[in-house]
Amino acid sequence: MMSISPVKPIGRRIVLVACAVCLPILAARAQPDPLPSWNDGATKQAIVAFVKDTTTAGSPNFVPEPERIVTFDQDGTLWVEKPMYSQVIYSLDRVPAVVKAKPELANVEPFKTVMSGDREAMARLSMDDLEKILAATLSGMSVEEFRAEATKWLDSARDPRWKRPYTELAYQPMLEVLRYFRANGYKTYIVTGGGQDFVRVYAERVYGIPPEQVVGTAGATKYGYGKDGKPFLTKEPKLLLNDDKAGKPEGIHLMIGRRPVAAFGNSIGDREMLEYTKAGSGARLSMIVLHDDAAREYAYGPAQGLPDSKVGTFSQALYDEAKKQAWVVISMKNDWKRIFTFD
Amino acid sequence: MMSISPVKPIGRRIVLVACAVCLPILAARAQPDPLPSWNDGATKQAIVAFVKDTTTAGSPNFVPEPERIVTFDQDGTLWVEKPMYSQVIYSLDRVPAVVKAKPELANVEPFKTVMSGDREAMARLSMDDLEKILAATLSGMSVEEFRAEATKWLDSARDPRWKRPYTELAYQPMLEVLRYFRANGYKTYIVTGGGQDFVRVYAERVYGIPPEQVVGTAGATKYGYGKDGKPFLTKEPKLLLNDDKAGKPEGIHLMIGRRPVAAFGNSIGDREMLEYTKAGSGARLSMIVLHDDAAREYAYGPAQGLPDSKVGTFSQALYDEAKKQAWVVISMKNDWKRIFTFD
Numbered sequence: 213m214m215s216i217s218p219v220k221p222i223g224r225r226i227v228l229v230a231c232a233v234c235l236p237i238l239a240a241r242a243q244p245d246p247l248p249s250w251n252d253g254a255t256k257q258a259i260v261a262f263v264k265d266t267t268t269a270g271s272p273n274f275v276p277e278p279e280r281i282v283t284f285d286q287d288g289t290l291w292v293e294k295p296m297y298s299q300v301i302y303s304l305d306r307v308p309a310v311v312k313a314k315p316e317l318a319n320v321e322p323f324k325t326v327m328s329g330d331r332e333a334m335a336r337l338s339m340d341d342l343e344k345i346l347a348a349t350l351s352g353m354s355v356e357e358f359r360a361e362a363t364k365w366l367d368s369a370r371d372p373r374w375k376r377p378y379t380e381l382a383y384q385p386m387l388e389v390l391r392y393f394r395a396n397g398y399k400t401y402i403v404t405g406g407g408q409d410f411v412r413v414y415a416e417r418v419y420g421i422p423p424e425q426v427v428g429t430a431g432a433t434k435y436g437y438g439k440d441g442k443p444f445l446t447k448e449p450k451l452l453l454n455d456d457k458a459g460k461p462e463g464i465h466l467m468i469g470r471r472p473v474a475a476f477g478n479s480i481g482d483r484e485m486l487e488y489t490k491a492g493s494g495a496r497l498s499m500i501v502l503h504d505d506a507a508r509e510y511a512y513g514p515a516q517g518l519p520d521s522k523v524g525t526f527s528q529a530l531y532d533e534a535k536k537q538a539w540v541v542i543s544m545k546n547d548w549k550r551i552f553t554f555d
Numbered sequence: 556m557m558s559i560s561p562v563k564p565i566g567r568r569i570v571l572v573a574c575a576v577c578l579p580i581l582a583a584r585a586q587p588d589p590l591p592s593w594n595d596g597a598t599k600q601a602i603v604a605f606v607k608d609t610t611t612a613g614s615p616n617f618v619p620e621p622e623r624i625v626t627f628d629q630d631g632t633l634w635v636e637k638p639m640y641s642q643v644i645y646s647l648d649r650v651p652a653v654v655k656a657k658p659e660l661a662n663v664e665p666f667k668t669v670m671s672g673d674r675e676a677m678a679r680l681s682m683d684d685l686e687k688i689l690a691a692t693l694s695g696m697s698v699e700e701f702r703a704e705a706t707k708w709l710d711s712a713r714d715p716r717w718k719r720p721y722t723e724l725a726y727q728p729m730l731e732v733l734r735y736f737r738a739n740g741y742k743t744y745i746v747t748g749g750g751q752d753f754v755r756v757y758a759e760r761v762y763g764i765p766p767e768q769v770v771g772t773a774g775a776t777k778y779g780y781g782k783d784g785k786p787f788l789t790k791e792p793k794l795l796l797n798d799d800k801a802g803k804p805e806g807i808h809l810m811i812g813r814r815p816v817a818a819f820g821n822s823i824g825d826r827e828m829l830e831y832t833k834a835g836s837g838a839r840l841s842m843i844v845l846h847d848d849a850a851r852e853y854a855y856g857p858a859q860g861l862p863d864s865k866v867g868t869f870s871q872a873l874y875d876e877a878k879k880q881a882w883v884v885i886s887m888k889n890d891w892k893r894i895f896t897f898d
Contacts, residue, residue: 278765412812423811424742424767424811426812433808443831452795453795458777458778462777466810468766469752469769
């Protein structure tokens with residue numbers, strides 16, 4: 213103590229002086245563009261203005277930090293959803309293993325079609341068929357087994373167009389938006405129609421979003437004991453939350469318990485979440501991604517005359533509602549400088 | 556810039572020296588007892604040793620910060636659950652308003668008994684009756700209306716023994732445990748058999764726990780539009796999650812998606828959560844509060860010969876399991892210096 217007591221007050225005084233003069237300069241210098249993959253323009257400006265408006269002390273629209281919740285749809289909003297949702301591809305890829313464990317399924321539809329390997333026949337499978345495949349491949353194992361299987365698949369599977377792991381098909385501009393909101397005290401949530409447990413497997417690694425901030429379509433689990441007496445949870449084929457359309461605000465209430473201040477989506481499945489967010493008091497931001505870039509990603513709508521799509525439909529009616537309710541439409545073609553981190 | 560450039564490096568060097576020497580001393584000085592309402596002894600020591608073991612870099616049991624999840628039952632663990640769960644008292648108090656809105660209920664049981672004001676008859680109501688009352692009083696309104704009603708009640712209702720708001724009946728030693736875990740990078744969650752939306756109303760104020768970290772028995776909500784066209788959520792009388800017994804680990808998986816590293820409970824309703832927590836790998840802490848202090852709070856068990864209880868049962872079998880599985884039993888009488896903040 214003795215040797216440092218004369219140093220401390222001097223050091224402190226110098227630092228205080230240095231800080232008072234330096235910090236504003238350092239701060240101004242230390243603020244690079246938080247959204248470098250966005251073209252300058254009204255869309256980028258809407259995000260930056262909103263974050264500043266809601267996080268600057270003294271702003272009439274200031275939102276206290278605990279209430280700063282922003283929600284993001286995943287498929288088509290944070291990453292590619294074409295030609296099919298990644299989770300559906302995972303489920304189709306899992307069918308042989310399920311049939312191996314339950315050989316009686318080999319001659320039962322829709323498993324028979326999947327086992328035939330006939331891609332055209334598989335593309336014609338109905339929603340009902342797909343649900344049967346999802347139920348069979350996403351339940352019946354412990355939550356740990358499911359996590360291990362999905363991790364293994366994500367490490368080896370490749371997207372047919374870019375020949376890269378699906379986890380590399382996250383949109384770079386949206387990764388920047390996630391980081392920008394978090395850097396300003398927002399809690400970022402995924403609110404997806406996809407399986408909650410599936411998305412949780414990679415959300416932390418890909419988006420920096422922990423499992424407890426993933427709200428998704430969720431099945432029940434069942435508590436039980438193994439032969440060693442240790443307790444574990446089994447994934448059951450029983451739907452608890454269908455986190456799509458009206459299920460999104462309902463899921464937000466169930467899992468978060470607060471209305472988001474901002475929300476991002478891309479299809480008719482996100483409409484209610486965007487409405488619900490925008491209907492709150494104070495400043496609110498609802499944004500919706502339009503896939504209008506066939507060259508760099510995909511183009512589908514059918515809003516604005518883009519080709520119709522069963523996956524990630526952005527109807528003209530939704531586009532009109534977006535305009536009417538002052539949601540901000542993000543044009544991938546015009547607003548994004550690049551699409552992927554590897555671009 | 557010119558005027559400060561010679562100051563900066565000097566200031567920096569002095570500070571670096573001062574910090575290296577001072578900080579350990581300051582740190583040692585700045586660490587008052589984090590659990591001052593706990594008597595010194597093995598129970599308090601178990602908490603402190605566990606937190607140090609899991610948060611000290613280099614410890615073989617170090618837990619990375621994102622995985623630091625600790626869960627707390629509420630009724631009987633964080634606050635008083637006698638003579639009845641506060642939420643049940645709230646529901647009984649709400650019955651006149653419900654009957655006013657739906658007069659046909661006045662002559663229907665169990666509402667008739669509640670309206671009679673006959674306390675003895677009310678005490679004899681079955682679990683089935685209580686569930687009817689809970690469903691009628693906790694659903695049928697928007698989530699905002701529910702929050703407003705519950706807030707009003709919490710502000711005015713008084714506990715019959717201490718004549719204080721229920722929110723003052725949180726246990727001071729447990730408030731210290733919550734703060735201590737949070738100060739060490741843990742996320743604190745409530746995992747309660749009580750209604751999730753009810754507990755969310757006051758959890759932030761009373762426990763410092765935000766709505767998104769309250770896991771509880773949860774009903775469905777329904778998305779719809781008001782006359783003004785604005786969307787809102789209505790609370791439905793449909794159970795989504797019965798967050799009791801096996802429902803606790805199931806609810807933890809649904810809402811958190813990670814196994815807790817530590818858990819606190821007090822009754823047979825917490826057994827599965829404590830087992831599930833303790834069964835994880837690495838250091839795990841499961842603790843259970845024994846109400847053995849009739850003078851300062853209540854005494855009930857029937858573990859260790861304490862009087863039997865329908866609310867918050869701590870059976871002898873549970874006590875034996877606690878000992879066998881090395882859960883730590885907290886004796887309110889012996890381990891807590893004081894019970895309430897107002898003591």
